[in-house]
Amino acid sequence: MTDLPTVRGRLTPQRDLSDLTWLRVGGPADYLFQPADIDDLADFLKALDTDVQVFPMGVGSNLIVRDGGLRAVVVRMGRGFNGIEIDGNRVTAGVAALDSHVARKAADAGVDLTFLRTIPGSIGGAVRMNAGCYGSYTADVFVQATAVLRSGEIVKLSADDLQFHYRQTELPEGAVITSAILQGPSGEPAELHQRMTDQLAKRDQSQPTKDRSAGSTFRNPAGFSSTGKADDVHDLKAWKVIDDAGMRGARRGGAQMSEMHSNFLINTGGATAADLEGLGEDVRKKVYDSSGITLEWEIMRVGDP
Structure with missing residues (x-):
């Protein structure tokens, strides 16, 4: 890789990424860049050779980095990008602010962003993937994002710029989100906190929260509605078609589809990225063979095998 621009933040060559992902797998990035602030990031990207790939990374909650690592500069935000400010019903959150933290801070101020409480990850990922649960999505509360x-x-x-869809957006190639403004409805703080407590209890009863996972592995299949309309609806759940294909608890190496929730791919210990992605592909094939449905990955997979 060509010489890189001087930075005020931290630039680390050949940085192993496995300890930065929730699944704890993956090889090294050519460089890991942790910018000091938005100007440091902007100056770096402006001076960086246009042939060099840039990969923005959040807290790694929805990510498999393949064993060969990433031929790119991975940009990871930390301090300086995790602030939360509230003005009326508008919440401005840095890209590194955890979804759960934003939900709690908003509830303290009487702003209902409770759906974020059980979503693993940070606000940058929530915007990038249009994260959602309990019938609410980031798109529903999104006002604006700042990006480099x-x-x-x-x-x-x-x-309009981001073109929100189910579990995806159209973020410009190489762009790095730095903060987002969200606007939620008003609510009583005590009621909002109680709702989040109930949501956490419900999640812990149905999902393997103590295992090493990356949340839901596959998107719910599109086009299946309880009313029979073939629309952009997702009433059919991925876990159901995985169960029907007999893949609950399936294993490959140290990877397993959770016995508790079959749409959760877990590292039982010692799994490689190849084990995890390979098991996911096994599941996709079995589901297609049994139902004709092609599951789409929700977990992002990047890098070289």
Whole structure:
């Protein structure tokens, strides 16, 4: 890789990424860049050779980095990008602020962003993946995001710019989100906190929260509605078609589809990225063979085998 621009933050060559992902697998990135602030990030991207790939990484909660690592500069935000400010019903959160922390802070101020409480990860990932649960999605509360484009330009992105869809957005290639403004309805703080307590209890009863996982592995299949309409609806659940294909508890090496929730891929200990992705592909094949449904990955997989 060519010489990289000087930075005020931290730039680490050949940084192993396995300890930065929830599944604890993956090889090294060519470089890991932790910018000091938004200007440091903008200056770096502007001066960086355009041939060098840039990969923005959150807290690694929805990510498999393959065993060969990433031929890229991985940009990971930390301190300086995790602030939370509240003005009326608008919450401005840094990209590194955890979803759960944003939900709690908002509830303290009487703003209902409770659906974020049980979503693993940070606000950057929530925006990037249009994260949601309990019938609410990030798109429902999104106002605006600030991002740095690959050219180094600092821009404001609207919902129209991001083109929110189910579990995805159209973020410009190489762009790095730095903060987002969310606006939720009003609520009584005590009631909002109680709702989140109930949500956590419900999650812990149905999901393997104590295991090493990356949340839901596959998106719920599109086009299946309880009313029979073939629309962009997702009434059919991924766990159901995985169960029907006989893949609950399936294993490959140290990887397993959870016995508790069959749409959760877990590292039982010693799994490689190849084990995890390979098991996921085994599941996709079995589901297709048994039902004709092609499951789409919700976990992002990046890097070289």
